[in-house]
Amino acid sequence: MISKILIANRGEIACRIMRTARRMGIATVAVYSDADCAALHVRMADEAVRIGPAPAAQSYLDMASVLRAAKASGADAIHPGYGFLSENPAFVEAVEAEGLTFIGPSAAAIRAMGLKDAAKQLMEKAKVPVVPGYHGDAQELVVLAGKANEIGFPVLIKARAGGGGKGMRKVEEPGAFAAALSSAKREAKASFGDERVLVEKYVATPRHIEIQVFGDSHGNVVHLFERDCSAQRRHQKVIEEAPAPGMTEEMRAAMGDAAVAAAKAIDYRGAGTVEFIVDASEGLRPDRFWFMEMNTRLQVEHPVTELITGVDLVEWQIRVARGERLPLAQDELAINGHAVEARIYAEDAARGFLPATGTIGHLSFGSGMRVDSGVVAGDAITPFYDPMIAKGIVHAPSRSEALDGLAGALARTEIAGTVTNLSFLIRLLRQDDFACAQLDTGLIDRHLAALTDEKATPPGLLAMMALAASGMVPTDAAEDAPTADIGPWAHWVAPRRTVRLERGGEICAYVVCRPGASQWTVSGEGLADGITLSQLEIGDNGQSWSAVIDGVRRRMRIIRLAGSVTGFAEGASHERMLPKAVRSDLAAAGGDQITAPMPGVVKQVLASAGQAVVADEPLVIMEAMKMEMTLTAPRDGEIAEVLVSADDQVSDGAVLIMLTGAADAG
Structure with a gap:
């Protein structure tokens, strides 16, 4: 009998499992990392147990912590969801050794399918058709490249362990094989702890x-x-x-x-x-x-x-x-x-x-x-x-x-x-x-x-977003809404305010003016001769906007948050950030910095101080949110300083490498 299930996962799959368990009258236990202490799956569960810091390796992948949580909560079964520990046979064995029920296959079944090469050999014996390829143990470049030539290009390099496209590379011709193999092995090692790969024929259609x-x-x-x-x-x-x-x-x-x-x-x-x-x-x-x-x-x-x-x-x-x-x-x-x-x-x-x-x-x-x-x-x-x-x-x-x-x-x-x-x-x-x-x-x-392709923001929507960002109109639909903040006051001049909106690092200025009690004008980048809005109406707690533009009443959805304004039109969202003061260290950067495009971990640094580089030359390999990305030189030049090392955790916008040289010439 299963009366209480611990769900060794997070996010939507944890919530999904809880809904069925609840319908079946089974109590549920959530586990969470420090990053998820207020997450939805934690709030949905009957009980929730902290299992560690934010990094998955120290929480959702920590078998001992998960098992301690199960014992402490009195759970009699564990559902792994997908990802994390769901296909780890050692985890299944550990669960069963504690006298708990693992809701999933046996450790032996997981092992049999855990390595792609061994699984394909097993399937061949079971008369299941298998794609042509090399599934052997040899991992040397010369062997794998030779097998690729025998199979015939294009080929697919695939990690033996895991899935989800990690450690997988398509190779079109022999000259690209070595670099693709190195990248696939590196990603496989980071994702699954196993850098071994297999090589298969790439099916064209x-x-x-x-x-x-x-x-x-x-x-x-x-x-x-x-x-x-x-x-x-x-x-x-x-x-x-x-x-x-x-x-x-x-x-x-x-x-x-x-x-x-x-x-x-x-x-x-x-x-x-x-x-x-x-x-x-x-x-x-x-x-x-x-x-x-x-x-x-x-x-x-x-x-x-x-x-x-x-x-x-x-x-x-x-x-x-x-x-x-x-x-x-x-x-x-x-x-x-x-x-x-x-x-x-x-x-x-x-x-x-x-x-x-x-x-x-x-x-x-x-x-x-x-x-x-x-x-x-x-x-x-x-x-x-x-x-x-x-x-x-x-x-x-x-x-x-x-x-x-x-x-x-x-x-x-x-x-x-x-x-x-x-x-x-x-x-x-x-x-x-x-x-x-x-x-x-x-x-x-x-x-x-x-x-x-990014759709251009419709002019009417852009004007309405600038108006919403200006703070010059009340967004509370109630009759006793406070008077709008219309900006600096002056005799005989219509109230106006300059609004700056940022998109993709580019900041554009818009002038919002109120020439009449029920009329607004907005001018600026992308608005040609300016947009006039009249008969403005705002409802749904400031989220539904409508106005007459060019004689036509247009209704729009606009969401104003603390640091951004977002408009929705024709199935697309159009977001503009409300920029803070430009940081002096970045303002002076020019084209001399390689920065992190998002928070992540530095996997490999491919350059050193004093090294001459050319535009688009790979300099740093990062991993973020399960994706590997290569950062390249923005121009020809020389490496002035390397500010990071392999395994460093970096934040969004962090400067990784400084360039000098060519851009300063003349």
Whole structure:
């Protein structure tokens, strides 16, 4: 019997598990780091136990701390969620050694699938099709490069341990192999503690289709059909859907049988996902799919499977962990409609999907979609963990209705306080190839410019944002609202104020003037001859603005926070910061500094004082929010000073390297 579950995770998945446990009458225990002491999953749980400092290695990855929390709380089971300790066989063994139930597969099953090369050898024995490649133990450059030549370029270098696109590099030609191998090994070591890799043939027109499997301790295994996860960037999933577009019953049966065979080969128990690479160059054919890996846990994208099958996968996990048989047999499972999921992240798509931080000052999800989230307004997105804000999921009778419904719900979603990928997601859902199901894993890269191009802020919205930032109008809808702060007073001159708004480091000035009791004018960068607003109305606690502009009443949503103002229009958010005084050390920087684009850890310094460098030469490798980034020289010159070392934790904007030389010439 399971009466109290400790959830060894955080964020949306911890909240998701709690909802099912609560419905089943099971008490829940949250664990939290110092960075998460006020997080939503902590507030939702029946109990919460601190397990360490903010860094994951000292908290969510600390097995001893998690087990102490379980014992102290009296929990009799642990659910790992996904990520962190979820696929660590040593953790499973430690949990069971304490007499607790691990809600997931056995340690042996996790080990069998934990290393991609060994897993593929096992799958070959089980008659599961495997992609051509080298899965041996030799890790020397000369051996791996030779195997790549034998396989034929392009090839894919992949970390043996872990997943999520970490330690993975596509290599187009032999000359690029050594650098890609070094980078992949470095990232694999940082992410999984294991730098070993394998090399596989790169499929030119690949689709990523995975099968949800479920097994119990009585030898029963079923599959709950497929999910298509082909919409990816940097080998990480962006949009997931079920069922896979274009799937035939013959193909579905072949893939389902292969996935079940894979699960049975390791005596699998609980929820798992068998991932396949599919050659879609001639459509979906049952002889054109190959095993990639098995994720021995619940997947981020599990909600789309739940919605098309009507099954609560977390409930099944708990029931199987209690020793029960699977609730349904294979012939009792069926597909109903279509479901699509989008991952909403704090990241800047226009800047290479750079992860973002910030405090969410305003959060309102659009109606019509299921929302799995672990944050609420007021929560901070920190540099310590994955910057996911939420998952939005829509279920509808058809794919087109599901896509339209999700795009519409995302367009109605408002998030202020941090940059997000909402606009990118909406464009992707409405992109012609995606909408017509012309899918492969390269789709996003082919259309990246159109999907990430920053839309200009509509002039009317920009004028309204400047007005909102000016503080010259009351934003309280109440009749007894205080008089507006209209700025310096002067005889015979209309009240006016200069507002400075910052975007991407560029500060623009706007002059806000009130020539009449019900009229405002705003002029400045991007407003041509200026904008006149009349008959201004403000409601919804200062968030709904409307005014007559050029004879047309326009309604807009504007959120004013302490350090920013954000306007929403046509499914896009337009944020402007309210700049503080420019710091003198940065004002004098010119092009002489290499600075950290966000908080993170310095992984490698590639330059030393006195070294001559050329523009775009790599100087520092950083890691932040699970992403590795290379910082390069902004110009030709000479290294004047190196201010950081490997393993240093640096803040956003910290100066890492100083340049001198060429820029000062003449």
